[in-house]
Amino acid sequence: MKWFLKGIVLALSVLAVGTAAAQDAPLRVVATTTIVADVARQIGGDLVTVTALVPVDSDAHAFEPAPQDVQGVADAQLVLAVGADYEAFLGGLMENAASVPLVIVNTGVEMYGFSDGHADDPHADEPLGVLGEAGVCEAVPAADDHEHGSCDPHTWTDPRNVMLWADTIAAALTAIDPANADTYTANAAAYQAVLQDAFDGMTETLSVVPAERRRLVTNHEFMSYFARAFDFEVAGVVIPGGTTGGENDPQMVAGLIDHIRTLGVSVIFAEASASTQVIDMLAQDAGVNVVTTLSESLTAPDGLAPTYLDYLRVNAQTIADALREE
Ligand SMILES: [Zn+2]
Structure with missing residues (x-):
């Protein structure tokens, strides 16, 4: 083998070793x-x-x-x-x-x-x-x-x-x-x-919530798949449009307060990762409690829900505790 070919073979084998190491x-x-x-x-x-x-x-x-x-x-x-x-x-x-x-x-x-x-x-x-x-x-x-x-x-x-x-x-x-x-x-x-x-487990946890209390009013609309899965209804959202960046006008807020009173909703759900300014104001006007759920994100390792399984468990328990028969 000519010297320059040996060089190429050597170079190729070094490359191959490098590739194998990268895959490991x-x-x-x-x-x-x-x-x-x-x-x-x-x-x-x-x-x-x-x-x-x-x-x-x-x-x-x-x-x-x-x-x-x-x-x-x-x-x-x-x-x-x-x-x-x-x-x-x-x-x-x-x-x-x-x-x-x-x-x-x-x-x-x-x-x-x-x-x-x-x-x-x-x-x-x-x-x-x-x-x-x-x-x-x-x-x-x-x-x-x-x-x-x-x-x-x-x-x-x-x-x-x-x-x-x-x-x-x-x-x-x-x-x-x-x-x-x-x-x-x-x-x-x-x-x-x-x-x-x-x-x-979530179905079991939520079984304490009677049918007439299975209504969710949330900060922005993130619970509709939860609602369908566990037989709840999304009865209202404070921020329209499916994101936390939507804007509501005073007329919409007034309409939602009426709606909450008509339905007899006693709790509205804020979310840990978004501002609670509007929801706090609305809750005060409507005379209902605010309970915080997890929406878009997990928490730090020392928080309530560092894993998705924790997220599911915490939200089901929070909603069950908030809406169960008093
Ligand atoms: Zn969202």
């Missing part, structure tokens, strides 16, 4: 929210390191990425997002990461529109359709020619939707790391069993 390192996964990140850790285990873009105790609707987030996404091997127009901040980040695969965890999940608290809408119980891989809500075929609003992305308030996330995440990890396909599949199956138990 955990996969770098970026999730948009702490909830998606926790679910990804359950599926990836030791084979992944997952970072969340939106910090704990924070509101994804109000999130603005920092320069290190741009770098983190560009360096990732996989980005996981909720989709359905939830992450307004993601488009700019992905522009700098054209080669990084973006997977929408809600792919295959049946999406519903926002009711904006109008539970009497005859179409409120009709799904808009199943979310496609692109995660674009407009691509969801409408059930009929009724004018639907945009998709409600807050699917994680029903753990049965997150059981579908588990399959999607396992498939996404397998696509970039096929050697560990069996581990991802097994982890997803084990976590799905845990989520089924969580769903059953």
